[in-house]
Amino acid sequence: MQLPLEAVAATKLIEVVRISALPAGRDDPYPGTAVAHWTGSEAAAALALIESLPGSAQHRCGFSPGWSVRAYDNSLDLALFEAAFCFTCHEVRMRGTAVPPALATQFFDPGALPARSLLSLFRKAAP
Template sequence: MLLPTTSAMAGLVEAVRITAPSAWRTGAGTLAGETVDRWEDAQEVLGLVSALPVGPAMRCFVPGFGIRVHAAPGCLFEGQVLFEIAFCFSCRWAFLLGAAVTQDIATQAFDTTSAPARELLRRFRESAAAAG
């Protein structure tokens, strides 16, 4: 999966359980959901995301999870949200949001049966279960 160029500045990733899948974006254009974990290994997580291969897509887009990517300490944009991604593991689509997201990468289909997708989903589920 292609990521915005700002991904190199990432220092923290929030795992988000999307609480309103049919209204997954707020009026401000951000993910609507509950932060269930904070992953300090931002570059490792983004490595999983960037390793997601293209796959066949369907059409439901009812995302259950997403990530909110924050800039690393010491970075020009320290602490700010760089971009967000909403994932639907049913229809195999990801929607990217943020100022650095270009039109050509805003929507991408991915292979949910791939090892990176299975690992990402495992991390989401584990974080959601721990959060209650």
């Protein structure tokens, strides 16, 4: 999976969100509860894991993501990007000022080891 390289380099904090609904508007963040904040090597490892997700064909489920990550720089102001993961339809939707249109929708193999590892990290983060 491709992430916006400049945003990855600038990321200082990742917020893990357990998504509760779809956003009200196209540019709104996915609503939900922040269940973890990762910094330093933990954030770098998570980004590397996400980047290692192998591609997949598109599957149709209606896109019902359960988890997202929001990447922030030092300002902690606006997210550089948010990536919402649907492990049913194999789709990741990214948004944010650092996300070029070509990276906005991607597909990954949820059965691959990196995807299972990522889902495990998400689940461990949830209360």
